Every structure is written in C-alpha cells, then in structure tokens.
Amino acid sequence: MEKDRKETPVSPILGKQSVSLQKPVYMIDSASIVGKKEGEGPLGDLFDLVGEDDMFGAQTWEDAESTLQKEALGTALRKAGWKAQEVRYLFAGDLLGQEIATSFGLVNYELPLFGLYGACSTCGLSLTLASMIISGGFADKAACVTSSHFASAEKEFRFPLAYGNQRPLSATWTVTGSGAFLLGAEKTGKARAKITGLTPGKIVDYGLKDSMNMGACMAPAAADTIEQHLKDFGRQPDYYDKIITGDLGKVGQTVLIDLLNKKGIDISGQHMDCGIEIFDAGEQDTHAGGSGCGCSAVTLSAYVLKMLEEGVWKRVLFAPTGALLSKTSFNEGQNVPGIAHGVVLESPV
Known part of the structure; x- marks a missing residue:
C-alpha cells in the first residue's frame, strides 16, 4: 500500500x-x-x-x-x-x-x-x-x-x-x-468585497520637507509599494480595474505616474486618487485635493466598495499613503518620509 x-x-x-x-x-x-x-x-x-x-x-x-x-x-x-x-x-x-x-x-x-x-x-x-x-x-x-x-x-x-x-x-x-x-473569516449572507492579497509598505524618504506639498512627499512611497506589489504577484497594472491611492492629490498623482513610468510601469490608465475624487476642485477651493486618514477611508467605504459590490469593478489595488511627520520633526527641519500599504480588494459577486 x-x-x-x-x-x-x-x-x-x-x-x-x-x-x-x-x-x-x-x-x-x-x-x-x-x-x-x-x-x-x-x-x-x-x-x-x-x-x-x-x-x-x-x-x-x-x-x-x-x-x-x-x-x-x-x-x-x-x-x-x-x-x-x-x-x-x-x-x-x-x-x-x-x-x-x-x-x-x-x-x-x-x-x-x-x-x-x-x-x-x-x-x-x-x-x-x-x-x-x-x-x-x-x-x-x-x-x-x-x-x-x-x-x-x-x-x-x-x-x-x-x-x-x-x-x-x-x-x-x-x-x-x-x-x-x-x-x-466567513461570508455570512452578504459581503461588500473580499481581501485576497497584501503588500505592507516600507518607509521611503526622498528628502522632501514641504508639509504644504504632501502629495509630492508621499508619492515615492506609493510608487515603491505599487512597484513591489506588481513584482511580488507577477502582475501588470491592467490586471486591476483601478489602482487607488489615498490622498496624493493632483500634484502627487503626477509625481507617482512619472516615477513609475521611469521604471517602465504605466498605471495612468488605472490610477485613481481618493483625494481627487472626494472634492470638486473647481467649486470647493481645495487646491490639490483631499488628504487625511478619513479621505481614503470614507471614499473606500462609500464609492470603491460600492463599485466592487455591484460588480462594476472586479478587483482593485487599494494603496493609501501616509506622511510620517509631526510638529516636532517639522519644526526641527526634518524630512517628510512617506509610507503606503497595498490591499487587494475583489468583488464578492
């Protein structure tokens, strides 16, 4: 036997x-x-x-x-x-x-x-x-x-x-x-989405110090996490319906796309930023867009999950970004490092 x-x-x-x-x-x-x-x-x-x-x-x-x-x-x-x-x-x-x-x-x-x-x-x-x-x-x-x-x-x-x-x-x-x-752990009845993959980010510091340009400070971290995620999973950007950052705003979006283009990665067709989506820049005078912990969180809950729940999008890479500064570090003239964590969200349909 x-x-x-x-x-x-x-x-x-x-x-x-x-x-x-x-x-x-x-x-x-x-x-x-x-x-x-x-x-x-x-x-x-x-x-x-x-x-x-x-x-x-x-x-x-x-x-x-x-x-x-x-x-x-x-x-x-x-x-x-x-x-x-x-x-x-x-x-x-x-x-x-x-x-x-x-x-x-x-x-x-x-x-x-x-x-x-x-x-x-x-x-x-x-x-x-x-x-x-x-x-x-x-x-x-x-x-x-x-x-x-x-x-x-x-x-x-x-x-x-x-x-x-x-x-x-x-x-x-x-x-x-x-x-x-x-x-x-279990899908009891309904679910808005399912989480299938994760790419925790690391601290990325490009030496930027302008706390009034947070998008540029955080964009390098978003680029690093997205690049590593695609490498680790062996995927191309078009695997996702959307690659979503948290609060880079218009300035940070431009920097992110440029940084990845230099690595031979083009996400321009998939990229969406919660800070750009949440406000009407022309009517609400928010300049580059929205930011803050609540920016990506409420946009994810109200909009992104709705699109996944209804099956409009099949899968997205959600990668909110953070600027790791404090009043003390800023007043002492320190840099503003960034970090971004990637979460793969798929439609439960």
Missing part, C-alpha cells in the same frame, strides 16, 4: 514583502461619516451620514473627531447586524497625538484595541493587520476604524484656524470624516 501523502501547504509569503491570502477575508460591511464640506462634494450622496455642523455636537474639534469614530463604528455594526461583543479585535488610529480621537471615541465599546499610526495610510494599515490576524486564525471578526478632521489636523500640524494663513496650490484639504470596516 502506498503511504498516505500529505499535501505541502502553500506559503502565504510572496516575493519580497507581500502576502497572498489562500482563503479570502471578507469585508462584511462598512460605514462612512463626513463633514458638511465633504457632503457637498461629488460623492456626497454616497456617504452614510453627513454632519450639518462639523462640531458634531461636541465642545472641541478633537471631541468631534472622537464622535466621528464612535458613530462610524456604530453605524457599521448596525448595518451588518453585529453586536459589538462579536468583534474580537479593533484596529484603529488617527492623526492626533497619542491617538486621542481613537482612544476617547472607542473607549465605550470595551473591545481589545490595536492602536495604529500610519498617518494617512492608517486605513490600509488597519485592513492589512486585521486581514492577517483573521487569515491566521487568531480572530473570526475584526473592525477597522480611522478618522481625520480638518480643524483638529490644522491645529495639530499647521496653524490655528484664526490665523488665516494662505495655502499654496500644492496643499491638500484634510477631510473631516471617519470610515469603519467589519472584516470576517
């Missing part, structure tokens, strides 16, 4: 820095909550909730951002029909010092929290880590939440609003918004 043969398990480790999920992780549901300006933009009708007042009933900008996170997660849970206690782990973060929007906003859910900081790439970072945890069998359900607020970000990184400083045309407008995503 022949001895029983055991199949060699396929390793999820792919190429230099990617992960291929042998069993997809499902995006069960999501929610997006935005401020008044975002609600007046091209995607306004797609968001779950648009605030009439960017204070959201709070006393400070920081409390308003915490309210955004609390309401976004609550809305996602209600839409999915989940109880908060069903969520094994929370993966969440924001732009503020010590992540106070997250800690104060989600405290009452009383769930184990992985507090994350990836700057404006935090949505991609949280989805990456939650997917690996679920795929590895360490959780069956997880939630990812992130947020930004125009006023709290200006206060944290730039100038008091009352200062009324002039913004250059290369500047982006921090989105007031929060996105929440519920991930599960």
